[in-house]
Amino acid sequence: MRRIMRKCFPIREEVLSMTDDNEKRLGSLIRARRKHPEVQLHTAAELAEAAGVSLRLISDIETGKRSNLLSRNKDAIEQAIKWAPGSIDDVLDGGAPTLWEDLEREHPMLNPGVPIELVAQTLSSLLDKMEKIDKLETLMEGQIGYFQGVADANSRFPAPVELEQALAESRAEERNARIFFGQQIMKTIAAADPATSDKVLELFTPLLARAMDPEALKLPSTRSGNVTSIARRRPAGPPPDLEDLGVAASRREKQSDRERNDDDSDGLYVLSLQDLSSGDRTRREFTSRAEAEAYAREFLIAQGEKPRMVDAAIKDAGRHTADTSGSGYGVRIRKVKSASQSLKREPGGFEVEFYDPRTDSNFGRMVAPTRKEAERLAREELLRLGEAKENVDNAVRNAGYTVADTRHGGYGVRIAELADQ
Known part of the structure; x- marks a missing residue:
């Protein structure tokens, strides 16, 4: 491993x-x-x-x-x-x-006794940055809508669940920040000196309206610009057509097939994709190399990778993890066994194995008769090692598909089905 x-x-x-x-x-x-x-x-x-x-x-x-x-x-x-x-x-x-x-x-506004004009100016610049974040979130909504459409049209594409979660968290944090700013501005207005109250109202009332924007304060699921609506999306060029992607991929597959040995279609191929910026990994199995390449090509192009970079990565994917770009995806395709061997295998229990990325080593191999028992053993061991329960649950849930980190930089766990030949 x-x-x-x-x-x-x-x-x-x-x-x-x-x-x-x-x-x-x-x-x-x-x-x-x-x-x-x-x-x-x-x-x-x-x-x-x-x-x-x-x-x-x-x-x-x-x-x-x-x-x-x-x-x-x-x-x-x-x-x-x-x-x-x-x-x-x-x-x-x-x-x-x-x-x-x-x-x-x-930022002198953090110190006592500064002019109210300087305080208002600093708050205004902070709200400017917050509104830029809001625009980026709106753009992100459009991207999620596109990826969801791709997933609906092609079952081989994963739904953008993680992106949706990240957007919801960002919206919630923005909402909390706006409420905090609004409360501070209201306190400033309420505590104003009578001699300067008119000036305070003039400076801070517009800032209060910006901070407490009703549309921005809505919960993510009720915003008019949510993923299900295109009302607030920025106009963008048309996304790549899946049919065109499929035709191009098919043409390249046929060319690759002619250059490849005839036995490449007989076997089980594992495609591994790694997001180099987040470290997230996706693993899928295919019965032929052509299917694995087609999926990888369509997926990477849909993620915004340049076709020529994708083609170069796919070409090298059988030998090593090929980066599509400096900060894009790593792609790896490898043959793990023949199809005939795959058909003959019978279940023989489940193997649990742990991985420590700090030492780059595996440890604690265990075998259990059922998947349920294997998950129980994995959960107990990770909890004993001091991992948080919610992180352990996520890791064990994904352990059948990848080495699942219990947290960034933490322990990995893999549960694999054994077979008797």
């Missing part, structure tokens, strides 16, 4: 080295920051208590052993050491953290 993962999803040594360096740098920066006079948390235990996280988590971070953190833990640690939100991710990406004292110098 380890060899298969190395072949299917190779990771460049320099990328690993850079990631390790950034993790160690994050630990050093956090350790130094908590001792700073602005923070004064002199021990890891004090930081853990201030952030409301475990001492082990802080110790692992400061020694560079762990960087895969839940969002709420990142936020809590950043707040405890007075880093601006997103600073931990910035450091892991090779950047530098943003300190609260720097923000206060850059």
Whole structure:
């Protein structure tokens, strides 16, 4: 299994080295920051208590052993050491953290006694950024609608479930931010000095109307620009026609078939697709290489990849994981067994195997008579290793199809059906 993962999803040594360096740098920066006079948390235990996280988590971070953190833990640690939100991710990406004292110098409205005009100007620029995010979300709705249409027309295309979830989360966060801004603006108006109340009303009433936009405050499922409506979508060019994709794919398949050995149609082929930006992986099985290539080509083009890059990736997909572009998808097609062998196999129980990406090794192989028993064993072992229950449930649910990470950078688990020849 380890060899298969190395072949299917190779990771460049320099990328690993850079990631390790950034993790160690994050630990050093956090350790130094908590001792700073602005923070004064002199021990890891004090930081853990201030952030409301475990001492082990802080110790692992400061020694560079762990960087895969839940969002709420990142936020809590950043707040405890007075880093601006997103600073931990910035450091892991090779950047530098943003300190609260720097923000206060850059945005004087955070300090007491500043002119109300400056406060209004800063709030206005923040609302400008929020409205840009809203436009991007509307564009994302249009993309989801297109991908859903592709999935409805062709059962081999997956529905954009993850995109829909991401959009719903983004809309919910935007709504919460708008409500927060609206509340702060109302407090500013209510607490205005009588001598300047007219000026405050003049400056802040338009800002309140922008923050509390009724359309933006609707829940995602009730917005007029939701996925089921095209009222708010930005005009875009026509999407690629599936029939045209199919004809082109068929033509290339025939050419590939002539160049390939005759026995390529006899077997089981596994197609692996990896989103290089998110790390998400999709695995599908086909009875012929031509079917696997056709699916991969249509899927990648529908995701916005350039056809020439897709063709180059498909051509190399039998030998290694071929990137369609620098930040696009990795694609791998491999023959795992012959069709005749596949037909002769009889169920012989289920194998559970775990994978630790930090050491790039497999461990804890177990065999169970039923799938249900295999899932129970996998769940118990992952919980024993300290994984969160909701992450374990998601990992076990997907374990029959891929090595499912219990969390980003956490343990993987695979459940495979055994067979007696």
